[in-house]
Amino acid sequence: MPELPEVETVRRGLEPTMVGARIAKVEQRRADLRFPFPPDFARRLTGRRVEAMGRRAKYLLADLDGGDVLVMHLGMSGSFRIDADAPGVFHHDRSKDAAHDHVVFHLSNGAAVTYNDPRRFGFMLLEERASLAEHKFFRDIGVEPLGNELDGALLARLFDGKAAPLKAALLDQTLIAGLGNIYVCESLHRAGLSPRRAAGTIARKGGVATARAVLLARCIREVLEEAVAAGGSSLRDHRRADGSLGYFQHNFRVYDREGAACSTPSCGGIVKRVAQSGRSTFFCGVCQR
């Protein structure tokens, strides 16, 4: 599930339960996910208070008292759920995939926050807040697309001279942080740009923005904002931390819609699927140039 809108939805879902609470106990049920857990993971977390829940790119960041940050990445299939210990709180029946509940954070407020990840491409790190920006997973991460910096001019500077296709350039986390396969496809469709177009062609010499760059920047922002507002996309029954479903998948115009009529008014095209750098790209060859 997790591109920027989904991770942001998870962050917002965890925030009210986690911020202000102490981690009373950590159940770590295996030694590794994608990477081994940090040494003494459970012990170092126990007793810490969560001061804030943040996000950078597709990473969740739980700021702890004492100066450490619990870094969590959901990979392809990671999710959190919250089970409150209060009477009358609705509990979802998750027994069927309890086998993939890898970590449970028991909080001082009675809530239990469980990390589930069937494919185990997710991972957790424990790093000092002060040096997190220099960590090798963070130091090269690009601009946050929902911040103030992303506009046509920046996009043009980032893509100037690039021969790589727009699809690859937009997926590159060192340029723009947080886009994944879905939102790249959706952004390009809205902007009417072919995923196969060389990224450099939306910049003039010297990185000056073209109308295409301005439009693409606007479409990226628009798609992400709409998706966040919808609570992200729920594919394969993926849920938010509170158990509810995001619904942006109903607004996909091209992603996973191979063979469907293009939704651009009077376009008449059919959504195609092609492979780019080993992953599916969905687009309309008629209105995306």
Place this chain on the structure above:
DNA sequence: AACACCCCCTGTCGGC
């Protein structure tokens, strides 16, 4: 530097 691949792992779905 800038790609292109491969891989990690489990679950699901379509075709035969």
Place this chain on the structure above:
DNA sequence: TGCCGACAGGGGGTGT
């Protein structure tokens, strides 16, 4: 039915 291959929201690491 069952089996088998293709594919799935990510991204680190290696090799050219």
